[in-house]
Amino acid sequence: MDATTDQRPLKRTRGRQKIEIKKVEKENSRYVTFSKRKNGIFKKATELSTLCGADVAVILFSEHGKVFSYGNPNVEKVLDQYLAETEEGDDNSCVLESGSNGGTLTQTLQEQDYEKSLRRLEEMKRTLKMVKKEQ
Amino acid sequence: MDATTDQRPLKRTRGRQKIEIKKVEKENSRYVTFSKRKNGIFKKATELSTLCGADVAVILFSEHGKVFSYGNPNVEKVLDQYLAETEEGDDNSCVLESGSNGGTLTQTLQEQDYEKSLRRLEEMKRTLKMVKKEQ
DNA sequence: CATCCTATGTTTAGCAT
DNA sequence: GATGCTAAACATAGGAT
Numbered sequence: 001m002d003a004t005t006d007q008r009p010l011k012r013t014r015g016r017q018k019i020e021i022k023k024v025e026k027e028n029s030r031y032v033t034f035s036k037r038k039n040g041i042f043k044k045a046t047e048l049s050t051l052c053g054a055d056v057a058v059i060l061f062s063e064h065g066k067v068f069s070y071g072n073p074n075v076e077k078v079l080d081q082y083l084a085e086t087e088e089g090d091d092n093s094c095v096l097e098s099g100s101n102g103g104t105l106t107q108t109l110q111e112q113d114y115e116k117s118l119r120r121l122e123e124m125k126r127t128l129k130m131v132k133k134e135q
Numbered sequence: 136m137d138a139t140t141d142q143r144p145l146k147r148t149r150g151r152q153k154i155e156i157k158k159v160e161k162e163n164s165r166y167v168t169f170s171k172r173k174n175g176i177f178k179k180a181t182e183l184s185t186l187c188g189a190d191v192a193v194i195l196f197s198e199h200g201k202v203f204s205y206g207n208p209n210v211e212k213v214l215d216q217y218l219a220e221t222e223e224g225d226d227n228s229c230v231l232e233s234g235s236n237g238g239t240l241t242q243t244l245q246e247q248d249y250e251k252s253l254r255r256l257e258e259m260k261r262t263l264k265m266v267k268k269e270q
Numbered sequence: 271c272a273t274c275c276t277a278t279g280t281t282t283a284g285c286a287t
Numbered sequence: 288g289a290t291g292c293t294a295a296a297c298a299t300a301g302g303a304t
Contacts, residue, residue, distance in 0.1 A: 015277025017300050021185050028271090033300085034187040035272080040298065041183060044176050045193075050156050052169040053198040058176075059217050060183070061190040067220060079214060082194050085202060150294025152283045166288070168283085175281065 034062055042070045055081070169197055177205045190216070 024030035038060055045056045049072040057071040057078035069075050159165035173195055180191045184207040192206040192213035204210045 011277065013276045013278095013303090014301060016279050016298080017277095018279060019186075019300070021182050023188055024186050029300085030187050031271085034183065034189060036299065037179065037183045037186070041176065041179050041193075043298090044172065044179060047156050048169065048172045048176060048195070051154075051159050051172070052165050053158055054169060055196040057192075057194045058180075059192045059213055061213065061216065063188040067217065069217065075217075078194055078196065079218070081196065082202065082204065082210075083214070146294070148286090148293045148295090149284060151281075151296050152294095153296060154283070163288080164283085170289075171282065178281095 030063075038068055045070055046072065057082070165198075173203055180205055181207065192217070 024033050041058055041060075045058050048054055049056045055072060055078050057075045058069060059075070060068040062068070071078050159168050176193055176195075180193050183189055184191045190207060190213050192210045193204060194210070195203040197203070206213050
């Protein structure tokens with residue numbers, strides 16, 4: 001073989017492979033995936049926060065129970081506000097449970113305005129549909 | 136120029152444009168961006184959860200204070216566990232504040248094992264570095 | 271183990287509807 | 288103000304280090 005005239009595209013890697021969204025079997029791969037995607041989500045969270053002036057909190061528990069979290073302005077502030085709103089709306093809160101894999105979308109209806117609540121419900125339904133579809 | 140013999144690929148759109156990660160000026164664009172990226176993060180959260188058997192909670196407040204959240208198995212369970220751990224670890228908890236935009240990475244060191252705490256600190260530093268770099 | 275590499279799968283900015 | 292479209296930006300699986 002003459003390396004100088006080699007015509008092969010010479011692909012160094014197989015590139016990103018398509019995967020099914022189900023539990024990664026190989027323990028090591030699962031760990032690596034968790035690590036990479038955790039960073040990915042945190043990055044997305046900071047971007048959303050910066051781009052749209054939104055407050056955000058992300059809390060993760062690895063399968064071994066290790067905690068990881070990110071928040072802007074910080075986790076506690078976001079949680080406090082979330083808890084405050086969910087409490088105050090005792091019979092005004094709305095929780096939708098997705099049956100597929102136990103995933104849950106929660107949205108508190110804290111406004112008194114009925115129309116706002118309606119719009120929020122719609123939004124929630126759309127999001128639920130989206131998330132379920134994507135799985 | 137002869138339009139009929141035009142050899143251009145005829146691009147219908149400009150495709151995804153590169154943007155700076157800073158507050159989107161146009162109000163409408165900002166809203167659309169929030170909506171799209173919110174869905175993106177929820178999707179990423181469900182994927183991470185499914186792929187790695189991790190528990191996750193994401194809470195978002197739009198700039199107008201509207202709440203959106205996603206959790207697996209559900210937001211409350213994840214928050215409860217998070218709060219339980221952060222409480223118990225009063226002088227064992229560790230919070231790093233990123234000065235740049237007020238973003239905060241929090242990680243509770245609940246294990247008694249010192250080495251685990253050390254490893255965790257490293258992880259936390261790496262994450263912080265990553266997030267700050269990406270902005 | 272975290273990180274680097276790179277081909278490819280996935281997300282999304284800017285418009286149009 | 289949510290959705291569909293398309294091209295380009297971006298994230299990441301698999302493998303190597």
